[in-house]
Ligand SMILES: O=C(CO)[C@H](O)[C@H](O)COP(=O)(O)O
């Protein structure tokens with residue numbers, strides 16, 4: 434499966450979001466990772482559908498919307514209308530995960546499930562054939578710029594085995610604390626989509642952001 438970088442705008446300059454997205458789009462990425470947090474599921478509040486909708490008209494990137502909210506079922510159609518190409522819902526606290534997955538699929542959008550660092554893979558065993566992607570959190574949800582939790586590495590390997598045994602094509606996205614070093618470790622374990630937030634957006638200058646993307650790309654394209 435294709436290896437991809439998905440910049441997260443969580444640590445971007447929110448006063449210049451249009452330009453911040455253009456900077457990574459011009460650097461040749463395919464995905465844009467949009468972290469929606471409600472201050473309940475995750476301990477901070479980020480942005481919602483209006484920001485996504487405003488960016489949609491300025492970007493051709495694949496919008497990978499990561500919902501870290503309570504009651505995601507109430508907002509699926511809102512985020513699809515805002516321009517999401519893929520919706521990721523957390524398994525934690527979702528009693529009707531299967532129904533939620535089919536809510537997204539019935540709108541002909543890609544669907545993913547996310548697992549926090551402490552959540553075992555067992556919970557997705559029976560829905561692995563129904564999703565396009567599994568997002569493994571390598572930090573606890575809430576903030577950009579946190580330290581990578583290395584226990585996710587064996588979890589990625591375990592997930593890759595589960596996917597292979599199920600004979601399906603499912604992307605593995607890793608999210609949190611990604612640098613060239615941690616990206617390479619995750620690649621070797623079996624991940625193929627790499628969310629990168631602060632490693633790119635800690636730079637204010639576009640050339641530096643482009644260089645950061647190039648460095649990650651080199652790490653994931655050269656085994
Ligand atoms: O979901 C997230 C946090 O909950 C973010 O996508 C993630 O933290 C990206 O930022 P960074 O690369 O700085 O860790």
Ligand SMILES: [Co+2]
Nearest residue numbers: 468499608628
């Ligand atoms: Co995220």
